[in-house]
Amino acid sequence: MPSQRTPQRARRTWRSESFRGLIYQVLALLAVGFAIGYLANNTVANMAARGIQSGFGFLTQPAGFDIGESVIAYQSLDPYWKAFLVGLLNTLRVALVGIVFATVLGALLGIGRFSKNALVRGLCYGYVEIFRNVPVLLQLFMWYLVFTEFLPPIFDPVSIGGLFFLSKNGFSFPVPVWSTGQALAGLGALIGLFIAVVYRRMVRRQFELTGQMRSMLLVPGTIILTMAIGGWLAGGAPNDWSIPKPEGFVMQGGASATPEFLALLLGLVLYTSAFIAEVVRSGIASVSHGQVEAAQSLGLSQAHSMRLVILPQSLRVIIPPMTSQYLNITKNSSLAVSIGYPDIVSIANTGLNQTGRAVECIAVIMAVYLTVSLSTSAFMNWYNKRAAIKER
Amino acid sequence: MRTRLYSLAAASLLAAGTLATPAAHAGATVDAIKQRGQLVCGVSTGLAGFSAADSQGKWTGLDVDVCRAVAAALLGDGNKVKFVPLTAPQRFTALQSGEVDILSRNTTVTMSRDTSLGLTFTGVTYYDGQGFMVPAKAKITSAKQLKGATVCVQAGTTTEKNLTDYSRANNLDLKPVVYDKLEASNAGYFSGRCIAYTTDASGLASIRNKEAKDPKEHVILPELISKEPLGPAVRRGDEDFAAIVRWVQNGLLEAEEYGITQANVNDMLANSTNPVVMRILGKSDDTGKWIGLDKEWMVRALKAVGNYGEMFERNVGPNTAIALSRGLNNLWTNGGLQYAPPIR
Numbered sequence: 001m002p003s004q005r006t007p008q009r010a011r012r013t014w015r016s017e018s019f020r021g022l023i024y025q026v027l028a029l030l031a032v033g034f035a036i037g038y039l040a041n042n043t044v045a046n047m048a049a050r051g052i053q054s055g056f057g058f059l060t061q062p063a064g065f066d067i068g069e070s071v072i073a074y075q076s077l078d079p080y081w082k083a084f085l086v087g088l089l090n091t092l093r094v095a096l097v098g099i100v101f102a103t104v105l106g107a108l109l110g111i112g113r114f115s116k117n118a119l120v121r122g123l124c125y126g127y128v129e130i131f132r133n134v135p136v137l138l139q140l141f142m143w144y145l146v147f148t149e150f151l152p153p154i155f156d157p158v159s160i161g162g163l164f165f166l167s168k169n170g171f172s173f174p175v176p177v178w179s180t181g182q183a184l185a186g187l188g189a190l191i192g193l194f195i196a197v198v199y200r201r202m203v204r205r206q207f208e209l210t211g212q213m214r215s216m217l218l219v220p221g222t223i224i225l226t227m228a229i230g231g232w233l234a235g236g237a238p239n240d241w242s243i244p245k246p247e248g249f250v251m252q253g254g255a256s257a258t259p260e261f262l263a264l265l266l267g268l269v270l271y272t273s274a275f276i277a278e279v280v281r282s283g284i285a286s287v288s289h290g291q292v293e294a295a296q297s298l299g300l301s302q303a304h305s306m307r308l309v310i311l312p313q314s315l316r317v318i319i320p321p322m323t324s325q326y327l328n329i330t331k332n333s334s335l336a337v338s339i340g341y342p343d344i345v346s347i348a349n350t351g352l353n354q355t356g357r358a359v360e361c362i363a364v365i366m367a368v369y370l371t372v373s374l375s376t377s378a379f380m381n382w383y384n385k386r387a388a389i390k391e392r
Numbered sequence: 393m394r395t396r397l398y399s400l401a402a403a404s405l406l407a408a409g410t411l412a413t414p415a416a417h418a419g420a421t422v423d424a425i426k427q428r429g430q431l432v433c434g435v436s437t438g439l440a441g442f443s444a445a446d447s448q449g450k451w452t453g454l455d456v457d458v459c460r461a462v463a464a465a466l467l468g469d470g471n472k473v474k475f476v477p478l479t480a481p482q483r484f485t486a487l488q489s490g491e492v493d494i495l496s497r498n499t500t501v502t503m504s505r506d507t508s509l510g511l512t513f514t515g516v517t518y519y520d521g522q523g524f525m526v527p528a529k530a531k532i533t534s535a536k537q538l539k540g541a542t543v544c545v546q547a548g549t550t551t552e553k554n555l556t557d558y559s560r561a562n563n564l565d566l567k568p569v570v571y572d573k574l575e576a577s578n579a580g581y582f583s584g585r586c587i588a589y590t591t592d593a594s595g596l597a598s599i600r601n602k603e604a605k606d607p608k609e610h611v612i613l614p615e616l617i618s619k620e621p622l623g624p625a626v627r628r629g630d631e632d633f634a635a636i637v638r639w640v641q642n643g644l645l646e647a648e649e650y651g652i653t654q655a656n657v658n659d660m661l662a663n664s665t666n667p668v669v670m671r672i673l674g675k676s677d678d679t680g681k682w683i684g685l686d687k688e689w690m691v692r693a694l695k696a697v698g699n700y701g702e703m704f705e706r707n708v709g710p711n712t713a714i715a716l717s718r719g720l721n722n723l724w725t726n727g728g729l730q731y732a733p734p735i736r
Contacts, residue, residue: 050510148583250540353548356509
C-alpha cells in the first residue's frame with residue numbers, strides 16, 4: 001500500500017531535504033573531481049604530444065646554480081630539492097623575523113592610538129594611514145632603492161667602531177665563534193626557562209588562593225639569565241668573536257644581512273605593522289568601558305587593569321585577524337624576487353627555467369605556501385582556543 | 393605584488409592553456425597564422441638592438457626583423473606582426489602553450505632546450521658569448537680578479553648556470569644577485585649593488601651604450617665564458633612552419649652572400665642572370681612551393697628587412713649606438729661563422 005511508508009524509506013525520497021542535500025554534495029564532488037582529472041589528464045597528454053618532459057625526477061639532479069645567500073651550507077652541485085630547501089628557509093627566515101617585528105611594532109602603534117598625548121595619537125594614526133595605503137610592492141622598491149642608492153659603495157664601507165660595517169653589500173656585524181660554551185649557555189637557558197614556567201605556575205596558584213602577588217617577570221627572568229650564564233661559565237666562558245673586515249669588495253668574517261633581505265624585511269614589517277596596529281586598536285576598543293571602571297573600583301592599578309582585565313579580553317578579538325596578517329607577511333614575501341632576494345619563488349623560477357618543468361615548479365611553490373600557511377593557521381587556532389572564553 | 397602574481401598566474405594559466413588546444417597536426421600553425429592574418433612573435437621586454445619598442449610603440453631590432461621577414465614571406469607584409477614582450481622565465485611556456493607562434497628573443501640554443509621543452513630551434517641569428525661588465529673606476533681588467541664579488545644577473549637565463557660553472561672552475565666564489573626583470577638587474581648594477589654585471593656580450597654592449605649615464609664609465613671584460621648561439625624557436629610538431637622560418641633565415645644570409653639588398657632586389661629580380669640569385673628570388677625554380685608559399689616569398693622578405701648584413705648594420709652594427717662589430721657573425725666568406733645551406 002502506498003500510503004504506508006516506513007520512516008526509513010521516507011528519508012530516502014526526493015522530498016527529504018537532507019537526502020537531496022546529500023545527492024547534490026556527491027554530484028558536486030564528482031563534478032569537481034572529474035574536472036580536475038580531465039584537466040590533469042589533458043595537460044599530461046598534451047605535454048607528451050609536444051615532447052615536453054615532465055615529472056619530479058629533476059629534483060634529485062644537481063641544480064648547477066649558485067644562490068646568493070643561504071642559511072644552510074649549499075653549493076651548486078647539490079640537487080634541486082636542496083636548492084628549493086634553501087629558498088624555503090630564506091622565505092621562512094624573512095617571514096619569522098618579520099612576524100616578530102611587525103607584532104611588536106604593531107602592538108605599540110595600536111596601544112599608542114589610545115595615548116593621552118595628542119602628538120603620539122596623531123603620529124600613530126598618520127603612520128597607519130600612510131603605510132597601509134601604499135601598495136607593498138612599491139614600498140619594497142622604495143626601500144631597496146634607498147638601500148642601493150644611498151648606502152656607501154662596496155669599496156668604501158662605513159664602519160661603526162670597527163665592528164659594524166654598512167655598505168651596498170649590506171650590514172655586517174660580529175658573531176660569536178660557536179663552541180661548547182655557547183651550546184651549554186643555550187642548554188642552561190632552556191633549563192632556566194623550564195624552572196621559570198614552574199615558578200610562574202606556583203606564583204599564580206598562590207595568587208588565586210591568597211591574593212598575594214609576587215613578581216611574574218623579574219624572578220623568572222633572573223632564573224633564565226643565571227642558568228644561561230652558568231652554562232656559559234661551565235663551558236669555559238669562551239669569548240671569541242668573528243669580526244667583519246673589509247678586503248677590497250669582500251667582507252671577511254662576521255655575518256651580514258644583504259640589502260635585499262633588509263629591504264624586504266623593512267618593507268614587510270612597516271606595511272604589516274600598520275594593519276596589526278588597527279587589529280590591536282579594534283581589539284582594545286572592543287572591551288567595554290565598564291570593565292575598565294570595574295577594575296578601577298577594585299583598586300587595580302592602570303598597568304594591572306590593562307594586563308589582567310583588558311588585554312585578555314581583547315585578545316579574543318585580536319587573534320583571528322592577526323592570523324590573517326601573519327599569513328599575509330608570509331605570502332607577501334614572495335615579492336622578494338622583484339628585488340633580488342633568493343626566496344622560494346625566485347629559486348623555483350630559476351629551476352623552472354633551467355629544467356623547463358613549469359607545472360612541477362609552480363606546484364612546488366603552491367605546496368610550500370599552502371603548507372606554511374596552514375601550519376601558521378593551525379598554530380594560531382590552537383592559541384585562539386586557549387585565549388577564548390571558557391564557557392562553563 | 394602585482395607583477396609577481398601576474399607572472400605566477402601567467403605561468404600557471406599558460407600551463408593550463410596547453411590543455412585547451414588539441415595536439416597540433418602538421419601545418420596547423422601556418423593555417424592559424426594565415427587565418428589570423430598576423431604572426432604573433434615573442435620578443436624581449438626591451439633590449440636595444442635586438443628587440444625594443446620606441447616611444448610610438450614600433451618594435452625594432454635584429455630579433456624583430458626576423459619576425460618581420462617571416463611575416464613578409466608568409467603573409468605578404470612585414471608589418472603584420474604582433475609583438476608580445478616576454479620575460480625570460482615566461483618565454484618557453486608562452487611558446488609551448490601557443491600564445492606566440494615564434495620566439496625570437498635572444499634565446500640561447502642548448503641541448504636541453506632543444507630536446508626536452510617541445511621546441512625546435514631554426515638556426516642561429518647571432519653568435520654570442522657571455523661576458524662581464526664592471527665600472528671603470530673599479531680598475532678591474534680580468535674576470536679572474538672578481539673573487540668574492542657580487543654579480544647582478546637576470547633570472548631564467550643560461551647566464552646563471554654559466555656564471556656558477558665559471559665561478560667553480562676558477563675558484564672565484566662569485567655571489568649572484570638574481571632579479572626577475574631585465575630592468576631590475578640593470579638598475580641593480582648601475583646603483584652599485586653589484587661589482588659586476590653578467591649577460592651575453594651583445595646584451596652588455598646594448599645595456600652599456602643605451603642605459604648607462606656615461607658608457608665610458610663601464611668596461612666589458614675581455615673574457616667570454618660561454619658559447620651563446622642565439623636564435624629563434626618554434627613549437628615542435630609543426631615541421632611546415634619550422635621549415636618556413638628556417639629557410640627565411642637561410643635566405644636572408646644567402647641574399648647577403650650574393651649581394652641582394654633591400655634597395656636592389658627589384659632590379660635583381662628583373663635583370664640578374666646569376667642562377668643562384670634567380671633561384672633565391674624564385675625566378676627560375678619555384679622554391680616557394682617546397683615550403684607551401686608562392687614564388688616571391690624571399691623577394692618580399694628582402695623588401696621588408698633587407699639581407700642579414702643590412703639587418704645587422706641597421707640594428708646593432710658599428711654605426712648604431714650598440715656598436716657591435718660583425719666578428720663571429722660575419723659570413724663564412726669573410727671569416728665568420730654565418731654559413732647558410734644553399735637554397736636549391
